[in-house]
Amino acid sequence: MKAILTTIGKDQVGIIAGVSQFLAEKKINILDVSQTIMDGYFTMMMMVEIKDEKADFAVLSEELNELGTKLGVEIKIRREEIYHAMHQL
Amino acid sequence: METEKIIETIHMISDENLDVRTITMGISLLDCIDSDSTRACERIYNKIMKKAKNLVKVGKQIEAEYGIPIINKRISVTPISIIAAASADKNYLKYAQTLDRAAKELGINFIGGFSALVQKGYQTGDLKLIKSLPQVLDETDLVCASVNVGSTRSGINMDAVAEMGKIIKSAAERSFMTNTKMVVFCNAVEDNPFMAGAFHGVGERDTVINVGVSGPGVVKHALENVRGESMDVVAETIKQTAFKVTRMGQLVGTLAAERLGVPFGIVDLSLAPTPAVGDSVAQILEEIGLESVGTHGTTAALALLNDAVKKGGIMACSHVGGLSGAFIPVSEDAGMIAAVNAGTLNIEKLEAMTAVCSVGLDMIAIPGDTPADTISAMIADEAAIGMINNKTTAVRILPIRNKKVGEMVEFGGLLGYAPVMGVNKASSSQMIARGGLIPAPIHSFKN
Numbered sequence: 001m002k003a004i005l006t007t008i009g010k011d012q013v014g015i016i017a018g019v020s021q022f023l024a025e026k027k028i029n030i031l032d033v034s035q036t037i038m039d040g041y042f043t044m045m046m047m048v049e050i051k052d053e054k055a056d057f058a059v060l061s062e063e064l065n066e067l068g069t070k071l072g073v074e075i076k077i078r079r080e081e082i083y084h085a086m087h088q089l
Numbered sequence: 090m091e092t093e094k095i096i097e098t099i100h101m102i103s104d105e106n107l108d109v110r111t112i113t114m115g116i117s118l119l120d121c122i123d124s125d126s127t128r129a130c131e132r133i134y135n136k137i138m139k140k141a142k143n144l145v146k147v148g149k150q151i152e153a154e155y156g157i158p159i160i161n162k163r164i165s166v167t168p169i170s171i172i173a174a175a176s177a178d179k180n181y182l183k184y185a186q187t188l189d190r191a192a193k194e195l196g197i198n199f200i201g202g203f204s205a206l207v208q209k210g211y212q213t214g215d216l217k218l219i220k221s222l223p224q225v226l227d228e229t230d231l232v233c234a235s236v237n238v239g240s241t242r243s244g245i246n247m248d249a250v251a252e253m254g255k256i257i258k259s260a261a262e263r264s265f266m267t268n269t270k271m272v273v274f275c276n277a278v279e280d281n282p283f284m285a286g287a288f289h290g291v292g293e294r295d296t297v298i299n300v301g302v303s304g305p306g307v308v309k310h311a312l313e314n315v316r317g318e319s320m321d322v323v324a325e326t327i328k329q330t331a332f333k334v335t336r337m338g339q340l341v342g343t344l345a346a347e348r349l350g351v352p353f354g355i356v357d358l359s360l361a362p363t364p365a366v367g368d369s370v371a372q373i374l375e376e377i378g379l380e381s382v383g384t385h386g387t388t389a390a391l392a393l394l395n396d397a398v399k400k401g402g403i404m405a406c407s408h409v410g411g412l413s414g415a416f417i418p419v420s421e422d423a424g425m426i427a428a429v430n431a432g433t434l435n436i437e438k439l440e441a442m443t444a445v446c447s448v449g450l451d452m453i454a455i456p457g458d459t460p461a462d463t464i465s466a467m468i469a470d471e472a473a474i475g476m477i478n479n480k481t482t483a484v485r486i487l488p489i490r491n492k493k494v495g496e497m498v499e500f501g502g503l504l505g506y507a508p509v510m511g512v513n514k515a516s517s518s519q520m521i522a523r524g525g526l527i528p529a530p531i532h533s534f535k536n
Contacts, residue, residue, distance in 0.1 A: 056153075057154040077156070086337055
């Protein structure tokens with residue numbers, strides 16, 4: 001399944017590395033990355049693919065939360081359908 | 090997908106309290122009817138446990154995968170007055186206890202449907218159910234009750250209106266929380282996912298999933314960007330926001346229905362406030378340009394809001410239903426509470442507001458010494474507004490024992506807190522004592 005991982009926070013060294021490393025450990029493939037500074041905040045969007053259809057999102061979200069705290073950013077993961085539903089006809 | 094759109098959704102959820110207020114599973118209990126109430130209750134329990142076994146689990150799964158808070162998982166059932174009518178029981182507490190037990194074991198938030206539809210008169214079971222209400226509301230925790238006393242097609246059953254005044258008083262004597270779980274309706278709808286008034290209508294499918302969305306904070310935030318613009322722009326902004334919110338509700342409802350193997354019913358397009366900061370319908374009205382909700386212009390602003398939410402939501406989902414409109418509960422809305430405390434919002438203005446929104450006089454604390462007849466008369470007024478305007482109206486009035494106007498009452502959680510509001514002191518008792526039926530209005534004869 002495809003999901004969108006968002007990372008928002010104060011820019012600093014090692015955010016991309018930290019997130020990518022986590023995803024690699026979890027065998028989550030990165031399909032697309034975009035990164036920008038928005039309103040002074042580091043903002044990264046990643047389209048990722050989770051091969052394991054039974055992956056536990058609650059656990060994954062919790063682990064990403066912890067990683068976010070460590071890196072000083074907010075990391076969220078949501079399945080992509082929600083964004084399509086809300087913004088596309 | 091554009092980055093801005095993704096960020097917009099994230100802000101709506103993280104900062105503006107966007108959520109799915111409820112996933113409600115409607116379950117028909119018609120196949121549980123039995124003249125032996127013990128056997129009937131056993132069937133009711135088994136059916137609810139079987140149908141809703143995975144409701145909470147699926148709700149939590151969707152929350153985790155899509156990152157959308159789903160605040161409540163609820164169940165509505167066929168009005169119990171119909172189900173219990175075949176039994177010879179004198180009191181329907183046993184049925185309520187069965188619902189309560191199932192709800193607790195399933196881990197859901199509320200179960201609605203301890204209800205009677207008496208808009209034209211009582212059938213076997215209706216009055217027994219109504220008389221059971223004070224005890225049921227006091228002795229169960231998660232059971233919600235409703236009584237429909239009027240409709241545009243039938244008129245208003247003034248005997249039931251008189252009775253409900255007494256029931257509300259008697260329930261309030263037991264505990265001030267009892268009446269938070271009961272609604273008196275005119276034109277009640279059969280597919281409402283919101284509590285306390287949800288029940289599963291007899292015209293519905295056996296089991297169905299209905300969804301109630303919310304998001305006053307999102308609308309308020311969107312309006313902050315169009316300050317000073319014309320009302321056309323205000324309406325358009327609300328429509329666009331409601332569209333997005335409803336699309337999310339549609340997605341969640343479809344997913345839930347699919348995973349539970351149950352047909353998807355409706356999305357209820359309601360703006361349901363919570364006492365949390367930034368989750369207030371009152372503050373939307375103030376954002377439109379009122380110094381305080383309750384002042385002149387409030388009804389017009391609310392009419393626009395209510396209509397624009399529907400127009401935006403209606404194209405966003407396959408079937409719209411339920412109550413679909415802005416809720417204006419006092420205790421559950423920080424802006425309403427502030428306005429009552431400031432003296433700018435009173436019951437009379439709230440009554441006017443109910444003519445242009447869903448639903449009615451909701452979560453309003455009144456002095457405990459208010460006579461039952463006065464409460465009945467308040468119900469009659471609301472029912473009349475609903476009957477004449479072809480809309481649902483409801484009364485959830487909370488007499489608070491030993492409390493006077495201006496004193497605060499804490500209900501806790503999503504029910505919030507409320508200052509006790511003053512009611513008109515002049516008596517309505519002779520009108521209420523008449524009983525009978527207010528005939529259906531002329532415009533109800535459409536055939």
